Amino acid sequence: MLYIKKLPVFVLMFAMLFATSCKDAEKKNEEVETKTDYSANELPVNTDSEEAMEAFNEGMEYFDNGNNRKARAKFDEALQHDPDFVSAQMYRTYTANSAKDWSTNREKFMAMRDKANESEKMMMDITEAGVKSDVDRELEVSKKMVEKYPKSARAMDNLAIFYDNNDQEEKAREHWKKALELNPEFVPAMASLGSSYLFDSPRDKQQAKKYFDMLVKTAPNSPRSHILMGDYHRDQDQLDQALASYEKAASLDPEDEIALAKSGHANSILGNYQEARKNFKDAREVSEFGTNLSAEANTFVYEGNSKQALKFLEEGANSLDSLDIPESNRNIGKYQAAYTAAHIAMHDGDAKRLAQIVERMKPISQQLVSDANSPAVTANQKALMNYWDTMVLVSNKKYKEAMDKAETIKQAVDSINSPDKLEPYHRALAVINYHMGNTDKALEHIKQTNEDYIHDEYWMAKIYEKAGEKEKAMELYEEIAEERFNSIEFALIRDEVNKKVSESSQS
Structure with missing residues (x-):
C-alpha cells in the first residue's frame, strides 16, 4: 500500500493508504480546553461563505481520514456555496473518482489562477509539473512552499509525498516526522510513516507499530486507524487480530x-475463501461504483482454479456495461480485471488467452489515456501496453522478437x-x-526493478536458482513465503514457493 498522492489512485494504478483524524465524540467537550489549536499550521484558504468554509473543513477531515468519497461530496457542497473557492476545487481534483473526473476538475482548478492565493498557485504549479512528469519543477515548488509556510504541517507533508513518489524513502520519513513536530495531531503523517x-x-x-499505535490513540473512532493496525497484524501473521481490526473498522x-475488502484479504490468506468472497461482494455493494473484481478472482487462484478466476473476470467485466455509472468508471473496472487476467x-503459459486479453486491454487503456489528458x-x-505485447511474445517463446x-x-x-520509469x-x-x-544478464536487469514488488522478488529468486x-x-x-498480503502475483506463486521452502527444510 502507498500513500495519498497528488495524482489519483486510478491514474497511478497504486493502492491507496488512508490517513485518519476522527476524535472520540464522548471526550470532545472535556478535551476542548486543553487541546492545542493547530489551525495556524494549515495552508491559507479563502472564501467569504461560512457555509462553504464549514463544508470544506468537513471535507478536509474526511480527506485526512482517507475517505475520498465523503470528502468529495463535501468539496462539491463547498463549491455550491462558493464556486470561486479555489482550495475546495483543488481538493475536489485530488479526490476525483475516475480519469475523466480528474481531468475535468483539474482543468477547472488550473483555470482559477487569478483567484488563487500564493499557496494555491504553488499547488497549481506542482499539479502541472506532476501531469508533465517534471520532477525538478515539482521539487523546486514543493521546497518553496515549505520555505514560505515553515509552520505548515501540510506543506511539509506535501514535500514528503514528493520524496516518497520519487523513491527517496528516508527523506520522505524525515519530512513526515517534521510535519508531526509542527502538528503532533497530523494524522496523515502518522499513517504515512507507519505504512512506509x-x-x-x-x-x-x-517503527511501523509505533506510528500505528499513535494513530489509533489519536483517532480511535476512525475506521482507517483500525484498518492500518489490521495491516500491521496481518504482516506479523496475526491474522485473527487483523480480522478483528478490520471488523472493528467496519463496525x-x-x-x-x-x-469490508480488507476482511476479504485476510480471509483469503487464511484460506477462508467463501467468507472472503462474501466480504468482497459486500464491499462492492456498499462501494460507489461496484467495479472491483480482482480480489475476488484471486480466491479462485488460491484454490488452484485459475480457469474459474478467468471466467469470473470475463463475465464480471462484461456485466459492468449494465451498470448505470460513468463510462470512465466502468473502464477502470475493466482495466483492473484485464490486468489480473x-x-x-x-x-x-496460455499464450493464446494472454494475447486475447492484451488486445481487449488496449482500447480500454487508450480511453483512460484520453480521459486523463x-x-x-x-x-x-x-x-505498459508495450510490456504486455512483449510478454505475449515471451509466452510464444519468440525471445528475439520479445x-x-x-x-x-x-x-x-x-x-x-x-x-x-524503466522498471x-x-x-x-x-x-x-x-x-x-x-x-x-537476467540478474543485471532484475536488480534494477522494485525490491518491494513481490513478483520482482520472485523472479530474482528464480534467476538465482537457475544460476x-x-x-x-x-x-x-x-x-x-512469509507474505501475508493479497495480490494476484502472490496468489499465483504461493503454492510453488511454499513447496520449494518445504522441500528445502526437509533436505
Missing part, C-alpha cells in the same frame, strides 16, 4: 468498502522524468534473458 516502515525498504516493523462505518494467463499517463500507459519489442517500452517513457523495461528483459538461459546460487534463491523464497 511497514511496506517500503528499508523496513522497520517496530465504525458499515459503508466503508475498504474495511493477463497475469493469470501469463503465469499459466496527461503526458505522464499517456507515456506510462503506452509503456527483445526487440522490449526496447519500445524504454522508448515510450523517454520523455518521462521519473526514477522508476517494466528491466522486468521484461530479466524474464526474456531467464528463458534464454542468460542468467548474468546455481541456491542459498540466495532460498533466502528470497523464504521471504516470499
Whole structure:
C-alpha cells in the first residue's frame, strides 16, 4: 500500500493508504480546553461563505481520514456555496473518482489562477509539473512552499509525498516526522510513516507499530486507524487480530468498502475463501461504483482454479456495461480485471488467452489515456501496453522478437522524468534473458526493478536458482513465503514457493 498522492489512485494504478483524524465524540467537550489549536499550521484558504468554509473543513477531515468519497461530496457542497473557492476545487481534483473526473476538475482548478492565493498557485504549479512528469519543477515548488509556510504541517507533508513518489524513502520519513513536530495531531503523517516502515525498504516493523499505535490513540473512532493496525497484524501473521481490526473498522462505518475488502484479504490468506468472497461482494455493494473484481478472482487462484478466476473476470467485466455509472468508471473496472487476467494467463503459459486479453486491454487503456489528458499517463500507459505485447511474445517463446519489442517500452517513457520509469523495461528483459538461459544478464536487469514488488522478488529468486546460487534463491523464497498480503502475483506463486521452502527444510 502507498500513500495519498497528488495524482489519483486510478491514474497511478497504486493502492491507496488512508490517513485518519476522527476524535472520540464522548471526550470532545472535556478535551476542548486543553487541546492545542493547530489551525495556524494549515495552508491559507479563502472564501467569504461560512457555509462553504464549514463544508470544506468537513471535507478536509474526511480527506485526512482517507475517505475520498465523503470528502468529495463535501468539496462539491463547498463549491455550491462558493464556486470561486479555489482550495475546495483543488481538493475536489485530488479526490476525483475516475480519469475523466480528474481531468475535468483539474482543468477547472488550473483555470482559477487569478483567484488563487500564493499557496494555491504553488499547488497549481506542482499539479502541472506532476501531469508533465517534471520532477525538478515539482521539487523546486514543493521546497518553496515549505520555505514560505515553515509552520505548515501540510506543506511539509506535501514535500514528503514528493520524496516518497520519487523513491527517496528516508527523506520522505524525515519530512513526515517534521510535519508531526509542527502538528503532533497530523494524522496523515502518522499513517504515512507507519505504512512506509511497514511496506517500503528499508523496513522497520517496530517503527511501523509505533506510528500505528499513535494513530489509533489519536483517532480511535476512525475506521482507517483500525484498518492500518489490521495491516500491521496481518504482516506479523496475526491474522485473527487483523480480522478483528478490520471488523472493528467496519463496525465504525458499515459503508466503508475498504474495511469490508480488507476482511476479504485476510480471509483469503487464511484460506477462508467463501467468507472472503462474501466480504468482497459486500464491499462492492456498499462501494460507489461496484467495479472491483480482482480480489475476488484471486480466491479462485488460491484454490488452484485459475480457469474459474478467468471466467469470473470475463463475465464480471462484461456485466459492468449494465451498470448505470460513468463510462470512465466502468473502464477502470475493466482495466483492473484485464490486468489480473493477463497475469493469470501469463503465469499459466496460455499464450493464446494472454494475447486475447492484451488486445481487449488496449482500447480500454487508450480511453483512460484520453480521459486523463496527461503526458505522464499517456507515456506510462503506452509503456505498459508495450510490456504486455512483449510478454505475449515471451509466452510464444519468440525471445528475439520479445527483445526487440522490449526496447519500445524504454522508448515510450523517454520523455518521462521519473526514477522508476524503466522498471517494466528491466522486468521484461530479466524474464526474456531467464528463458534464454542468460542468467548474468537476467540478474543485471532484475536488480534494477522494485525490491518491494513481490513478483520482482520472485523472479530474482528464480534467476538465482537457475544460476546455481541456491542459498540466495532460498533466502528470497523464504521471504516470499512469509507474505501475508493479497495480490494476484502472490496468489499465483504461493503454492510453488511454499513447496520449494518445504522441500528445502526437509533436505
